[in-house]
Amino acid sequence: MTQEVILFLSITVLLVPILSFLINIFFGDRLGKLSGVVGTSILAFDFLIAATIAFNKLVTYADLHIIQTKFEWFSLGSFKVIVGYGIDNIAAIMLLVVTLISFLVHLFSTIYMDGDRRFPKFYAYLGLFTFSMLGIVIANNFLMMYVFWELVGISSYLLIGFWYEKNSASNAGKKAFITNRIGDLGFFIGIMILFMTYGSFMFEDVFAGIASGQMPFNNPTMLTLAGIGIFMGAMGKSAQFPLHVWLPDAMEGPTPVSALIHAATMVAAGVYLVAKVFVMFTADALSFIAIIGTLTAFISATIAITQVDFKKVLAYSTVSQLGFMIMSLGTGGYTNGFFHLVTHAWFKAALFLAAGSVIHAMHHAMHHMHDHHSDPQDINNMGGLRKTMPWTYRTFLFVTLALAGIPFTSGFLSKDGILAGTLAWANLTGGWHWIVPVMAFSAAGMTAFYMFRLTIVAFHGEPKTEIARHTHENKLPIVIPLVVLSILSIWFFYAPNPIDATGGWFHKMVVQPQSAVPAAYQWDFLLPENGGHDVIQAAGHGETAQAGGHGYLNKLQEESHHFHYIAMALSLLIAGSGILLAFLIYQYKYISADKLEARFKGLHTFSLNKWYFDELYNSTVIAFMMLVSKSLAWFDGTVVDGIVNLSAQVTRFAGYITGIFDNVVIDGFVNLVARVTEYSGGQLRKLQTGNIQSYIVFVLAGILLLLFFFIL
Amino acid sequence: MTDISQFTGELLKSMGLFLPETTLIITFLVAIMADLISGKKHFAGYVVMAGLLVTAFFLMRQTGIESASFAGLLVIDPFGQFIKFIVLITTLLVIMFSFISKELHHSHAKLGEYYILMTGMVIGMFLLASSANLIMIYIAIETMSISSYILAGYTKEVKRSTEASLKYVIFGAVSSGIMLYGMSILFGLTGSLSLLEINTFLMNNSVESITLLLSGIMILAGFGYKISAVPFHFWTPDVYEGSPITITALLSVASKAAGFAVILRFFKVVFSAGLGSENVAWSIIGSIDWHFVIAVLAVLTMTLGNLVALWQTNMKRMLAYSSIAHAGYMLMAVAVLDNTGVAAVLIYFFMYMIMNLGAFLVVQLVADKLDSESIDIFNGLGYRSPLIAAVFTLFLISLTGLPPTAGFIGKLYVFSSVVNAGYLWLAVIGVLNSVISLYYYVRVIRNMYLRDIESTQPKLTFSVSALALVMLLAIPTLILGLYFSPVIEWANASIAIFTGH
Amino acid sequence: MDLITIAFYFFAALTLGFGAVVVLSKNIMHAAFSLLFTFFGVAGLYVLLHADFLAITQIMIYIGGILVLIIFGVMLTTRITGVDVKSGKVGIFQLTGAIVLTLSIALLLLFVYTNTHWYQPESIPMESTAELIGTTLLTRYLLAFEAASILLLVAIVGAAFIARKKH
Amino acid sequence: MNFPILTFITFLPLLGMLIVLLIPSGKDEIGQELSKTIIRWVAAATTFLQLILAFVIYFTYNTGLTGVNDEKSFQFVEKISWINAHLPMIGDIKIEYFLGLDGLSVPMVLLTAIISFLAIFPSFGINKAVKGYFAMYLLLDLGMMGVFTALDFFLFYIFWELMLLPMYFLIGIWGGPRKEYAAIKFFIYTLAGSVFMLLVMIGLYHSTGTFNIVEMMNQGNFLPDSIFGGSGTTVRYIAFMALFIGFAIKVPVFPFHTWLPDAHVEAPTPISVILAGVLLKMGAYGMIRIAFPIFPDAFAYFQTLIAWIGMISIVYGAFCALGQHKVGKRDFKKLIAYSSVSHMGLVILGLASMRPEGVTGAIFQMFNHGIITAMLFMIVGVLYDRSHTRGLDDFGGLAKKMPIYTGIMAVAFFAAIGLPGMSGFISEVLVFLGAFKTFPILTMVSGLSIVLGAGYMLWALQKIFFGAIPVRWQGPWDPTGLKYKTDDVNGLELTALLPLAAIVIFLGVYPGPVLDLMTGSVSQLIELMKPFIH
């Protein structure tokens, strides 16, 4: 299959979902139920195309860095806006991830969303989302990336606020969109800095420009700033530390939406962007990214521990895992980061779909029991679902293991790789950098703890409420996606050796590109090993990259290889103790949760209220914005216009004293000058006393004044 | 002793040049006779109209002549001719207004004296427009004033009218008294009454500037009274409100035109050392900066006229103040004291004549129909008589000076001459004044259209002759706004003020 | 002092004295009559200024014509029966304004008159000016003469019209 | 081009107006109704013809020619000497009837034709003094078209002032409760600005001897000792500032904008559409046609100040719009008015940057803002016709009741936020990219408007379309007796809204057709300004 055919296919893979969007928007009402089938089949077809592209790229064109093309979107006379699209290894893999999960979610929603009044609209919005996500995947320039970035934002707004009757849903949608927009603002500023210096949006031109040593405003800190700006876009989308507040609220949307968007694809877009432009980040930018990633991972892990809502726990776990991926990229673990992204996509989607099936079951049970007020998502109402929903339980258990990072699962491979990477990174950089691995390991431990807390409380033990007792397994279209995704979480798909992933095809395919930033501003340990055989895969020029063998790219890889086993032992130990703790507290109740809660009262409420971030933001940033806008609007309404009304009062007061007004119909005259003229006119008219002799006196006075005026 | 035969030859030549005025005098006398013999109300009016038309004919034949006559008392030149045409046209129109004015019908059986006195006034204006001798100016102003005192008080039975004439007579007499005293001082200084000789005297020997300034300002008081410039304007609002509306129209245009003519001639002939009339700028002799004096007068007149007009509730009084403001705009052009200024005054005057007479005519028609002159009677006029309202809007917009109308061209030329002479501060004040003026003109439009929309009151219908007269004035206001080169060419041709060299 | 200066001071005193009476006296009739003497004073001054024809015209027209007119005006417009023949003064504000203004104008004029050197070429006075006036009137000032006649006609027509009772 | 297309497109409305005035208003009920419909259709036909002419111009316009400051490369030129009197005494006068188009004015002519044709449909709702309304409407159209086609300063000034009076009547007679105040405020503000423009025009006339804008542009024509001769003199700076303020009042920019919210709130819907759609562009167009090219040195001197004004307008407008839901009676039109202030501030920033992308972005933003705001106001009009209130609190949950309407509204709202796929995005991006090079910090601060824009637009969207339907509109009959027809958008409104939505989306995806129009002229303008900008 020639390159042209691949490029043609990649355009079709992009446009096919738009077809589903258009069909469902315009003919949705007529299709009704059928729109689900149409949507799912379109997505299946799309997945097939994506598979062929991925297969061809990874196999026949493995050595070619990127197959890409560019075309002119519009021209401004002297300057042409060039955009384009291309497939490189990580794009190919992402294509697979996005299309497969989207297809599975489409399948899942045929049942889950069944009976909803705006069923066709839901599929339309899913189609729009997939289209914009694929746009991000195949874009090879900043402008198109930004365009689809915003389109993804708007489709997530539409999907979160799908049940807009509920005010909380549309508020959540609005909150998501605005937080994303703040991130996009940073992203756009980053693009502006780069465009201004390198005059083009194309990645290859920008990277070539950086490689040639040309700095924005010719000082390197501006390149770091541009990097951080671009990263802000990722922070917005992937819900990193300061901008993470919208993801938990996004749970207002239907669960398949959460599964597709807020677990696997959209949130991963941020990580994908960082991976795509990894070569432009300077050392400081990378360490900034690392810190943000670690903080996110740690904070959201602590919050996830105390959540009671089934989906909220998963949401915070997603934020935490994203923190892991960003941290890994920040600490130079490019391949591990991306690897974790892919593996996380599968099992997190599975977790959410499982949650969906549980909630769906709870709904049916509540309908059955005519109890409409209890919350189907609250885990305290569940329990004992192991017996009533066997298949959901089994898949849920397996993917929880993967998430916790237990061997023989893909999660273990990727998380272990990251942890090893952080240890190596900290070792090489030293000093305060050790915080990162400490936080990483404790976050990993907490992940294991809260996942198993969830499984035990929800599935094990006796059903806590009648509703839980009446739940029963769902139909096939819900169970199949669960099974497929859990299978994909087996380690076997990524590397033969369950312990060490470096041998697998994944690590061969996803090779860390050589950073374009001049050596002076890079981490030295990321510099290519001049000793070892030259494996550099120069960014962007498409030279062939020799299959890895066991040569290390740079000192960091060498170091992380040393730390591999230590990291593995440590992570197993911590994960195991996390799981043990969870069983002790919830399964066998040796340590009563309430006493623990009481002892760490402060910490517990602090974590329960999501570290008061929402309140913090509301009281600071949003309150400040509202205050400024209210005062400016008041200022404009009263002061700028008010100069008129204010002075009108003053002059009217003076006016009334000096005599009855002419019935000035347009009283509030428009500006100060107008009022002054009106007022002075009032004074001048009093000269006209009507008495002829006073006239003559004034004339004589006039003559004298003129005379003196000109004599002196 | 001048030799008698040489004198008679010169007299005959002068008489030849005096033809328009002679026809006027004949019409004056014939009108008196006609009024005695005929019974009809307006017979004298028709006679006078005929007389005026004949005068126009003779005036036409005088184009291009530039010479002194009657031993320097009178000067026949294109400038005088232009002003005389304006006076003629205004008087003809005012006579037509009087035919359809209800106000005059109520007052008297026969309007004989009305038309006779109007002819007297026209004679006075003609003389003033072309007199080049101090005493001749005084006599011309007196003729004009006396006839207008009486015309102002013509509707005797109306209290307001008599009060107007009393104020007018006292104010007029005092002003001309002061002017005369100023003239006597100037005569003392230069030893001659003729403007040309005064000029030659001032050119050759230097004179105390204080005395010259004193006499100049006192004379300016007399002229200022005629064009109602501030601070000599006090009579205008009361007299315009009191006297019949046709006379107000006549006063606001014709007597102002004569006033401006004498000011321009006085300053050009007496104070400018310009050799001929070809070079544009007049170099002013003597140490007094007359530019600044007139500029101050212009600013005072414009600003007071516009500011006080904001407060008026009576339509005639508002138009009085608006005419003061327009006098101010024209004074701006006079203050520049050069050829472009003169041209600007002439052009502005022609446009002012059309739009001002149009506005007065509409007010007359509406006031006659609704028996009141307050601004509020115009409420809902837009819907009660669409044509008259539309035409009145056109006149008001033209008075404000908005583009597609003649008023804009007038203002354009005045500002152009002021800017060209470098008086930017004066132009800015003028421009601000026209923004202020927008407010009280648009207030009338607002009453007409924005009030009492689709009003239920009965539709107002006007006689065909009234409508024809209105259109006669409305069409040029619009046409001249777009195609105005004939007026400019005529104005340019009549720049030449005879300075006797 | 020779005769001329005495005569000058006599006539000047006459004019100014009676002029003050005209202006200041309460009774309108006293004012009217004192106006007579003022005009006489002025006529006298004319004679001293070798304007003999002028003096006669002054006496004939001013005293004969205008003064009579004014007296008629006074009598017609004040009710004989009413005691109030006097003419009251105007408000204080206006009065003070008037005094201040007139004094300042007077001072200004005096200042101006005293220190401007006027156009005074040497020339010998002529005896009778009547003949010279006559000829110039009808030669150089012919037009002014005729214009004055028209003015008088207009004045007569106007005054007659205004004064006529409604018929 | 022998067929005088520009004279036709400009004076067609005059013809339409005369026809409208001549149509007798019927005697009885049916007669009046009949005459009203005839008047409406005559007006529609005139503006439709105008639209066809605009498209003919669009298709025959040759994008190669530049035209900003060399007369030969202007297109559709019609030049007849109008007043040409040789006056020896006062200096001769030369005014030409000079019409022509170049890259800067073709998009504006197109926009005017589209907007004035589409604004006819909401005008069918007016039935008070219909003849007067459409006469004034067509006169306004004449004024607007004239401004964009005139190249003689005198002719430009006549058209500029010509549209003042009809606008005064349109707001004053058919407006809302405080219409008189809004109308007189509009009139005084604009006149005050344009009056200084008159002085500068006269000054320019005296220093170059002609009213021809194009000739005024090259310094060669300035007479040596004339008022505005030379470069960098304070008099030139004052003149530039006078012109800039005159045009800034129309744009409107921060300190002079207080008339816009009043005018918009009080004006009837179709007039708000025209006011926002076209009138605001005349200010910006005036700047690029007259103020900048004739006084390039003054522009360079004030460049940072203009950028600052642009930035302040953007942020101030956005904050005021955001503040609407706290202050005042939360009027929907006031919110859109303030958003217009913010969007037009973007245009000013783009022009201030004087870079290819910046200026092209600014002109494209003028075009897009015209279309998008016209759509927004029509949407408000649709709501207002049904419920006679514009307060945002009176609505809710309309998405369920009016699905098609919600669809169109979504396109308009997202375009206003500057969502990719809509034309607003491209012009916003271009302006920011252009402005970033010359004013990096200012552009970053202006970027805030993207976030705030999302804030107030989504808030308004949610207030009207999502959430629960307020009790008041629950039933078919609302208790206050006001029949709240919640039937979806009817045919008439659709014919107005759909074309606009189509333009917005089409230009969003492929902006080529409109962008290519202006690129030639923009580069010429920048070439003209480059030597002065350090």
Add this chain to the structure above:
Amino acid sequence: MEIGLTHYLIVSAILFALGLYGIVSRKHAVMVLMGLELILNAANINFIAFARYGGMNIDGQIAAIFVIILAAAEAAVALAILLNIYQHFKHVNVDEVKEMKE
């Protein structure tokens, strides 16, 4: 000392001032007319004085003649109007005749 031009000018100045004062300070309309006559006489004295001392040209005297004529005409018309006012207001006090004012 010998009577010169300035003496006459002083007399005319004083007379002029008296006339002005007369006009402005008295209520009775006829009084105003008298004041007016004084002003005109002052002007005449000026004219004739300048004629005599300014090179004996006759113009001054002719001007004086015309002033006298015009004064007569003016007085006639003023008195006619005064009568008219008297019929309406039954008095001629100038400061009470102010129906029309702002």
